[in-house]
Structures are given as structure tokens and as C-alpha cells.
Amino acid sequence: MKFGVVQFPGSNCDFDTLYALQNVMKSPTVLLWHKDHDLQGVDCVVLPGGFSYGDYLRSGAIARFSPLMQEVKAFARKGGHVLGICNGFQILLELGLLPGAMIRNKNLKFLCRHVHIRIENEKTAFTRAGRKGQVLRIPIAHFDGNYYAPARVLKDMERHGQIVFRYCDAAGNITEEANVNGSLGNIAGIRNRESNVLGLMPHPERAAEALLGSEDGRTIFASLILSLGRRKPARRPVRRERARHD
Amino acid sequence: MKVRILVSFKDSVLDPQGQTVKNALHTMGYGVVKDVRQGKVFELELEGATKKEAEALVPEIARRVLANPIIEKFDWQIIKGR
Amino acid sequence: MKVRILVSFKDSVLDPQGQTVKNALHTMGYGVVKDVRQGKVFELELEGATKKEAEALVPEIARRVLANPIIEKFDWQIIKGR
């Protein structure tokens, strides 16, 4: 399978994501330029973190009008898999591919730190290498990660298992304290109804190597490779690797 | 023509920035300030647009770009020219 | 009483936010928009203040808290009550 990482002019996690997919996960990956109309036949589009167009107006507000995003929209509508990380998640919300919106973190500060998130739904192409209730330790780095959706929408999402990750403590408890940015329902990541589009605020690409403090982010990439790959990668590669390091 | 567009959170959405400003004002002794809401203001210079054109254009721009309708509302007016 | 305070960069100061919005609007085909300036708006609910009191209070708050007079200017008006 082939990943495509989108490059907006203000993306700054584009190369990190490329590195995690290509060098760490050993999965073929190309960069996709925001002004192009060509998705280069990728199986999964990844919208990386950053400040797509400066984001002075609103995170992700302008990126959604870029030429490439029109293709991404069509790709998603046809069932193509799209993963939005941080700013990528914000763009997916602005684009309407995912429900809700982001407001400033509750403490009104940029927040960069490791957090714990719990897998709420393991039956997605993005999480199938993990277990339900599994706690992942992954960094966040954002100013606008305080997830909001109207109550009715939220209820709907709950009912359809669209909430995929929630902020939790190290033991997996969903607490107010663990809810670092103030998101409704501790929401850290959601999917669309059809389950081919997922957005999350934490950065799995920053948690793909033991050297950098955590490999938990690989669960997400490994799930995609498992779901979309033609070659059959080793089952649950993530946990086997971890066992070696512990 | 110059138009001014005010974008602010819908009443149902919590406005953390406004809250913080309010708290800061209270700490500084401005107890008379009961509530603060913070929003954004845009001033657009439109070249050669008539009032009618502006009435079509401005809400479109506000809805599509300047505000996120899920959380924000907007209001606008012509402040120069006609 | 409710007052509205508009805070924006002085004209001579670069406004990167406004500029990026303008560029985006141009790319989207809204060439008619010649210039964009972006600022902040605050709506304050003042309890039991008279117009006279507001006239003393609001500019003080604006100067001390809401705007940095070195780079920003402000403008205000009463929008509810008197």
C-alpha cells in the first residue's frame, strides 16, 4: 500500500510523518503538494500537523480551499482512507468531513506534552492493531484542540461509535484532569460515520520510536497497513516490537 | 466601499478567552464588568462594489471563510461608501 | 449597559492576519476585496454604570488590558442601555 502525506505551505509535521511512515514503518510514502490535483494513486491520505496557511484566522480554515483538498474530499467520498493529525484533524473539521469544531485549549495556552489516550473503538481501519480500552502514550502539541460539537451531534457520534480516542490517565480512566485541553467528552479523536476518515489531535508520528520516548503511535500506522496493505505485514507488529524493548 | 464584519462565538459555546479577560478585570478591581465576550473583527475594502453586490458577497465570504458556522455567528455593516 | 470595543493594529503596523485572509480570498476568486484588516472585538456587560462612568472606565480598560497602545488602537461604543 502507499501513503500520501499532504504538504501545505505551513505544514511542519510533513517530514516527520513521512519519516515515521517511510523510515520507521517501512511503508512506501509520497508527498502530495497542496497546489496539485493529483493524489498519485495513494491508498491513504495523511494530513499532517502544522499551521497549513499560517492559521491566523482559524486553524485549518483556509487549507480546505486548496486545490488538492478538493481531490481529497472526492477521494474520501468514494471511501478512500484519510487520516488527519492535529492540524490535519482541524482541516477535516473545517472541510466538513468530520463533525464538530475546535476552540482554544481551556487554559488558553499552546500545550506540548505527552498525554494518554484510550482506544474507544478498535474496529476501525485506524485502530485494529490495538485493543479496546488500550491506553496509548502519545504527545500533543496544539493551541486549538478543545473539541466542540452540539449536544445532538455528540449523541449521534456516541451512538455510532464515532469517538475513537479519549484523553485518559495512565490507568485508562477518563478524568477531568486528564482532559488537558477541555474537549467535550474528553474527545481526542473521531471518525466519520463510514469509518474511512479519522482525525486525532495527538501526534502518532512523534511516538513511533523508542528513542523518542514512546512507540505507541505505531498502533495507528500499523492498523492502516494491516487494513489497506496488499502485502500482509506481521500481525500486531506493534506489540511484538514493544516486548523486545521492555 | 468598506465593510466591517464581527464574528463571535454563538451564545451556546463557551468563550474561554472572554472568561479569562473577565477574570483578569475582576482581579484588577473592575468588578463592574459582569461579562465579557471576545470575538474577531474584519474590515474589508471592496473595490467598486455596489450596496447590492456587497449584500450578496459579504455574507457569503463571512459564512464560507471568516466564521465557522458550527461555533460562530456573524454580523456586518457598511462603514464607508454606499 | 453593554459596550463594544474594537481593537486593531495601527494602520502603519503590519497585519499578517489580515494579509493572509486577503490572499486566501484572492485565491478563491474574491478579487474585489482590496484589503483586509483583522482585529479583536470585546463586548463588555457593565453593571449599573452610567454613560459618564462608562466614558471614563472603558477607555481605561481598553488601554490597560485589551490593547497595547504601542501597536494597537481601539474604538468603542455603547451598544445597549445608556
Add this chain to the structure above:
Amino acid sequence: MIDKKTLDQHGLTEGEYGLIVGMIGREPNLTELGIFSVMWSEHCGYKSSRIHLKKLPTEGKRVVQGPGENAGILDIGDGQVIVFKIESHNHPSYIEPYQGAATGVGGILRDIFTMGARPIAVLDSLRFGPPDDPKNRSVMEGVVSGIAGYGNSIGVPTVGGEVYFNPCYNLNPLVNVFCLGLADKDKIFYAKAEGSGNKVLYVGAKTGRDGIHGATMASAEFGKETEHKRPNVQVGDPFKEKLLLEACLEVMDRGLIVGIQDMGAAGLTCSTTEMAAKGGMGIVVDLDKVPQREAGMTPYEILLSESQERMLLVATPEKVRAVQAVFAKWDLDAPVIGEVVEGGRARISLKGEVVVDIPVDAVVNLCPAYRRPSQAPAAPVGGTALPALLLPQDYDDVFLKLLASPTIADKEWVFRQYDHMVQVNTVFLPGADAALLRIKGSKKALAMTLDGNSLYTQLDPKTGAKIAVAEACRNLACIGARPIGVTNCLNFGNPEKPEVMWQFEQAVDGLAEACRAFDIPVTGGNVSFYNDTEGLSIHPTPVLGIVGILDDIRKAVSPGFKAAGDVVVLIGENREELGGSEYLRVVHDLEAGAPPSIDLEREKRHQEFCLDAIEAGLVRSAHDLSEGGLAVALAECAFHGRKKIGCSIALEDSIRPDTLLFGETQSRILMTCRKKDLDNLRELARRKEVPARAVGETGGTEIAVEHRGRKLLRLPVEKAFQVWKDALPNFFKVRI
């Protein structure tokens, strides 16, 4: 035409004016005078510091570029170089903390990528007045969010730094920003305009009226009066800078340009004349072609504007189109505004009329240098002897007080606002002794740290400066990195005051001596004078930025205790030294005495030992002793891991217990090792003639210290941790 008043406004003396007239052979017009005034300002011309800076060692086998360029360059092997430098943005950060700090980051980033390097790390050294004053808090909030706002959006991690609090910074905070970039050795670019007929291109933001005379402002004392003639503060545009960064690196990578220079202080003036002077050429510029944000700007304004996010490029005529195409890809214009010519003159015109015609050499290289009078204070600043001090009743109390002192307390409130992980290289997050970055595709790693205790330099500038170097190197040694190069930011008061000049001379002497002792070259730096407000000077504050290298990243050691049951080993000796300590300041309200003594030979031996022990795999954790002494170091080791681990320590030294716990004697390192490795560690220490003794064991939930059978400290780690962790955030809680 040019009168005394105009000269005063331009910060030029009559003598200097005479020189200018002599060099250009006539009276300058106002625009030309403006050019000389910024280029000959203290900030750009290093008038008062130049002769002293010559004393710093600048040679070394890794040095590719020493002082004199935008940044220093060191060879790190495998065809790669690092490019690094530190800059101050003190005055702007006081006027408008957010934008001042943000544009400070923008400026230093440009210094790095203008040389062809991709910035991979930022560190910041910050000094504020005490945070119990709301004014200081608001400056601090603004500065920190400004650094975050710029660095985070452009995608360069802010991986470390330091924050100190002292009333001397009440009206004059210090904001020093360090940046390091990585480049291929064969892809370095210089600020040179070469080749007659080559085109000069302007890229980046339009020129506005902002920051006119920023450089002159940084070269004058600050006071009520300057508040009125505040120039327009610049507003940073990190998105524009990101575009500029990518486009510049792309044209350099593709070999499309001849030379490149950022427009920092003194803007277009500085970049055009410097590039021409360095290339031994002249330059013609047509100001009509310069993109302008405002109508009706005068040549004076266009040339002296300090609008941010602009660069100047030189390319051969055939390559101009290709360069412009790259910039267009990044949505930037790259108009040709001039040409490189023979003859060594800058000839600048507006609307067909020549408005400037001066020799570039005069502007760039012939700024006079002064040996300003200097005068040592009549008696040592800290007095000759400390007054008799009562011993504390309760050491636990004192300990908690120190842990809560803002200078010692946890700085997470600051660094969690910084994206310190972007670029996925950060191995040690902020909070370790030094930042540690892996180099992708190799086993090597880079370590870097900023250091400078201005309490020490205030009491004794020379010793303080030596300690700053020693401590920075010690920080590197503790993680296993060997120092390879130095940059420095010298923040001082008004150099026209003889006492300040004396402090400066002493500090530079100390730096030079220490850098020689450690055999590390100084590859660049910055001098910030006139840090006086309303007649008061700050403590002399040299900030050292030292970079180190590790051959094998897997050997790096972090400060936190790793497991219960390890032996705690103290390297170095505890002496009866309390002068300049945080303990004296916080507990006894004294900034007094002499700073701790430093013996550079001994220091070096201890560091070598530490490095060898780490190399041999004997060390599980290492942490240097600094502010707050032994007690605070133990606490930091206990706090640092993801799991907190206590320790029990027993000491027999015959010195005052408060000195033992909180004294800041130099050259000490706290290590832990496995029990089975203790003998090997001791043997290595004996061979290296380094005092190393086992002083206790890790484990338990308390930090316990016993002195000659008496329990001095016994505190739950968790309690100490909360106090340390909450101290800074508590100042910023909004009380309702």
C-alpha cells in the same frame, strides 16, 4: 546642513561625523547619515566591544566559520556542519513582549537559514523581574507566548533554555534566543555579493515603516524619554517566514544563487552594504523596485526600515528566472532590485535620482572602535565578608522555600507552551541538563545548553563568566556530550559607564580563559549593551550557548534516578562557600559575598571523568550541582524520571550544614551507578584523580539527608515535587 541636534538624534558624535565626511569626501545627506548611524551604532558596529572580543579564542579543528558571519559553523563529520548563534531581543521585548520575543525568534532563525542550514533547535534564555509583580508576569506571559507563537508555527522545536528572576530585570527583561541548524558542508552559503553584473533580488515581506532605527534604539539607554520616541514595533509573521525558509533552502539546495543575507537590524542598508563589502564589490539599488507596504515612503525610511521576514539574494542573470520560479511556488515575489557592480560603492536611487552614493567599506568595516574608560568598583560589590548568619532551625522548611523559588522551581509552565518535539529529533525533552537531539541517519547526537548565573557575575564578573562556561560544559558532560563550540550573548549596561565597561572587560577575560581551558572555540555571539532603565543597569549577564556532540546516542545519560538500590556518588568536594547562592538570596535576602571559586583544571578533570565513566557504561544517571546546591540537585534527580524515586544520603563533611545542603561549590556532579559498578567507578576516579565518594542510595519515597548522624532533611518526594512543580503556575492562576 547636518547640525548637532541631528547628530544627537542619530547617536553619532561630532568626531564620528568628521570621519564620515572624510571617508565620503563631502557632507552626507540625511539618508546617508541615517545609514552611517545604524551601521555605526553599538548594535551593528560593536564600537565598545570589538577590541575586547578579540581576546576570545576562535580557532579549532572543527571550525569552518568563526565570528564575522551571520552564524558560526562547525564540522561534525560525515559531510555535515552545524550552524549556530545567539541573539538578544531585550528592548523590543519590554515594549511589546509578545511581538518583541516573536520577532527575536524570527531574526535568529533567519541568521541560521541564510547560511543554508535548516534550523533544528531553538533555546531561549529569559530573565525577568520577580513574578509576584503583575507587570513582570505580563511581560513574561507575553515573551513566552511570543517565542511559542513564532517557533511553534514555523516548526522548529524549542528544546531548552533557562529562566531567572531578579529585581534587576524589572524594567529591562532579557530575551536571548539561540538557534542551531544543520547543513551539508558543501551547501553552505555566505552573505557575499560577487560577480559584476549579477542581480540583486529582494524576497519576503514588503517594506513598511516599522522598526526604523531599531538598531539605534538597542544602542541607547532606556528611559521615560525613549518611551515617547518608541519606533513602530515590528509584528512577526511566522507563516511568511516559513515560506521564506523553505524557498531559500530550496534555491540554495539547487545551487541557484551566489550569495544571500537576511535583513535584520538596519534592514536593506545593512544587507546591501554588507554583501557588497564582503564580496569586495559595489552595488546599485533602485528603491522603486522595492516592494513597499505604505505609500510615499522616503529613501531614508525604505533603507532603514526593519520590517521582518525579508532577505536579499544575489544570483547570476541566467538563474534569475529559476530563482523566481521557486519563490513563486512558495507564493513569494522575488523582484530584481539592483545589481552587483565594480567599484566598491553603494549607489541607491529613487525615481531616477541618486539618493545615496557611498563607499561600502566605510559603512561596513571602518566603524571606529573605542577603548572606553573602565573602572573597578572601589570595593567588591558583594562586600568582603559575609555577615554572621544564623543556622536555620528547620532544614525541610528552607529546602521547600528554595524549591519554590521561581529561579529554581519547575519551568514546565514555560516549556510546555513550546513545541519541543516537532522534527522528531528531541531525545531529551526540556528539563534535562542539556537538550539532546539525534541526527537522523547516524548514531551521533547533538547536545546544547544555555547558561549564565548573573548573581555570580554581579559579584565578580570574571569568576562568574568562567563559571558560566564551566557550568555549560558540565551540563553537557552530565549527559555524555563533549563540548565542541561556543556562542555567547553578552548583556550589559551602558558601556559609557566605566563600572559597566570594567564588568564587560572582566567577563570577556573570564570567558576567554575558560574557553581556552576547555579548548572550545567561540564561533560567534552578540553584545547587548545599554540594558539600563532609568539609570539602573542590570546585573552583567553573559549567557553562554555551548554545543556538544555524542558519538553514540545510546550512551546518553539523563539526570533522573533510574531505580531503587543504586549507589549515589558525589563527584567533587563540598566547600564552605555561600556567596552568591540562591540560598543566601531567598532565605537571608542577601546578594552578597564572593561567588564560588572555580579551578578550571579541576573542573575539566571532573568533566573528563564523567564523560569517561558514561562512555564506559558505568553511569545510570548524572546531574550537575548548581543553584540550590546538593539538596536541590538530589530533588531534581528524584523528580526527573517518570516514576519518582527517593534517596537517603549520609555525609560527614566538617562544614556548616546549610552550606553543605545549599552551597553552590563548583565542579560537583551527582551520579548514580549500579552497586556492582561502584568499584569500577571508584577505580576510574582514582586514576583520574577525581574525588568520588558513595554518599547514599536511591529508593524509598523520601529525600533524606543525614549529616554526622543528624537528620537534616526528611521530606516525602511527592510533597517536595508538588511545591517545586506548582510554584510558577501558582503565580499565573487567575484569582476570581
